[in-house]
Amino acid sequence: MFPIDLLDSAPEDANSGTNPASNSPLLAGLNDEQLAAVTLPAGHALILAGAGSGKTRVLTTRIAWLLQTGQATPGSILAVTFTNKAAKEMLLRLSSMLPYNVRGMWIGTFHGLCNRMLRAHYQAAKLPQAFQILDTQDQLSAIKRLCKQFNVDDERFPPKQLMYFIAGCKEEGMRPADVVATDPDTRKKVELYQLYEEQCQREGVVDFGELMLRSFELLRDDVHLRQHYQRRFQHILVDEFQDTNKLQYQWLKQLAGEADGGRYVSQSSVIAVGDDDQSIYAFRGARVGNMADFIREFGVKNQIKLEQNYRSYSNILDCANALISHNSNRLGKNLRTTQGPGEPVRIYESPSDLAEAAWMVDEIKQLVKNDGFKRQEIAVLYRSNAQSRVIESALFNASIPYRVYGGLRFFERAEIKHALAYLRLLENPHDETSFLRVVNFPARGIGARTIEVLQDTARGSGCSLNDAVTAVGGSAGTKLQGFVAKLDVLREQTQGKTLREIIETVQEQSGLIEHYRNEKEGADRIENLQELVTAAESFVTQEGFGRDAVALPVDAQEILPGANLSQSPASQGLDPNAPLLDEALKAPAGTAASMVNEDTGETMSPLAAFLSHASLEAGDNQAQAGQDAVQLMTVHASKGLEFDAVFIGGVEEGLFPHENAMMDRGGIEEERRLAYVAITRARKRLYLSHSQTRMLHGQTRYNTKSRFFDELPEEALKWITPKQSGFGSFTPNSGAGGSYGSRAGGQFGSNWGSKQTDVFASPPVPKQKAEPSHGMKAGIAVFHNKFGEGKVLAVEGQGDDARAQVSFGRHGTKWLALSIAKLTIVD
């Protein structure tokens, strides 16, 4: 057995000793590359940080070092990341290095910082003060509404596709007028894009792309504001630079002062940190090319590569390096480690996805039992979410705790969105997405027909739905007016209340709680609604509003002196030379935010801030953190994480690389980067597997092993075959379909035989227990005298203890002891 604890003390130790200049405790333990990056002189620089090379550490230490050596003030730093997770991590580390509150610093996600900027300058950005942020769900429903209104053929222009189109345009920085439309379809889409924009503006809402674009335009078009921020941010640090899209890069250029063609060039230093080999978000507009552009356009002299990897054994790194070397146009980088080769990377072929999952379960059991791995240090990664189901059920049947990342997150839950919609309407009654979401929820007799009349009326008189209700007659009008009156009453009742009180009042008065109380499965939802109160309370405390802060000011205009300001930047307190930040950092927390304050971003009441937070940060779905459970997630979701043991399933042509990515070279290269990311997650053990058959979308597919296997170094691999044989040999071309597997060359690659031990003579079937006598297994149909026909979801236990989980439709899902319940198997 491999001594797995060999590594446990390694990372920090391996870091030290190479650094002669570590006279500051801050710099202690950095290796030469890291030290050079942390102590870079002023000027633009690119840091190519390989996986596991201590990137976040370098970034945060750099910031702390700048501050400690007096080269920067907290307010002169802008640090931007992509995910809330990364931003939080950075803030957390910084706050442990720095003696003061780092919350007021401009550290956050692109969208979070844009939101902050737009809140502080909402008038210059031509937005209402209480503008609301649409998340993807909201955006889609807004687009659907628009399409309905203009009778758009949703066969020809599916709303989802329109949404991608609009988001894509915004990612490129294009307004409708900027889009070159050569064909009628595109012209129509541009027209709808224009209408969508008008709708959003009318309703006072912005989508994610708009946050970015609006903020960019604000900087571009308002010379005073731009110069102010350019002078202010002397140090700009960008994390995951390879994932920036065109617009984000332009935004950075505005802040860095490079965009004015030399007329105004700031003294700022931009440090971009990234890894071109880990760019995996091209499908949402990320442009690796930004790295090369950055080097050229900013005249970057300083490039530092962090290639020392503190995470993985060399067999794993060798695989990663060899694989990624097949990509073209790389900036060039090779991970190295001082750790030994470690275990070989294991590769497994299975006859079916079920067998693959069963093999994983067996291996996981051994890792835990024999090799002392913790379950939470074992991850199963897959290319697409659909793959998780089979693995989940295998783990479930083996009673191995697991946790699936991804899926529905807290703020995306229907009941939470309903509650938030009421809250948003308190702030902004013209937010039609929210209005329509709850106008008849809980049901109050306002049907589709009534809504239609209301929408027509509103359109006819050019006002919002909220304002149009008085113009609707009859009983329909009465009901609508009742709804609006209810909102008015709520707005009244919540004046001067704390956020907690507001949410509780709204949930109670809106009838949401009542509604879910009467619903069969409403208990969970009520629990979630209560959780919303808790979330709000901890938000308020964390943001420094103070628990008792008044969340809805009695009169916003009065409390917010910024509210009626001004066109001139001077009147917004934007004296470029004013020391903005130290004040902000010292500002006493605990009062309701009351100034237009760029450092906290709040022109906002706690309620407004919380609503922004809910849109920008959907909240995680990590149900029972802390439980020692195997981690299941997509490769995308695994970025930035690491595990002792990693399984990558479904490494097959068509799945990984994904068939939709095979059209062009760029697609394959992105898939390869994705595989690179997946491989570099592993510290000690790495398993790759592929399956000859796989059920996907209700069809059996026959996949060949991925081309990526051919790009791995043979000496780092171990091709494992099952110890036990059995079952008839697998015939690839049996069965229907075949459209997937019939690639030239047949099922097995040309160099297959040399690597695989006799695959046909003893088919690679993993160890399987003999079929239990009751014959129950997940997926089969059964009949029960009382509950009728049902489907077995899972089986566990043996002999007399054996029990099955069966879904009976209207009777729900039940666990039945097989020795007692009379279940017959239906063909």
Add this chain to the structure above:
DNA sequence: TCCTTGGCCCTTTTT
């Protein structure tokens, strides 16, 4: 108005 049914779609995912 609510519930059932059938058709359709299906890569990855953050903000």
Add this chain to the structure above:
DNA sequence: GGGCCAAGGA
């Protein structure tokens, strides 16, 4: 296979 949505019946 399964989730979502629109349509149709009670």
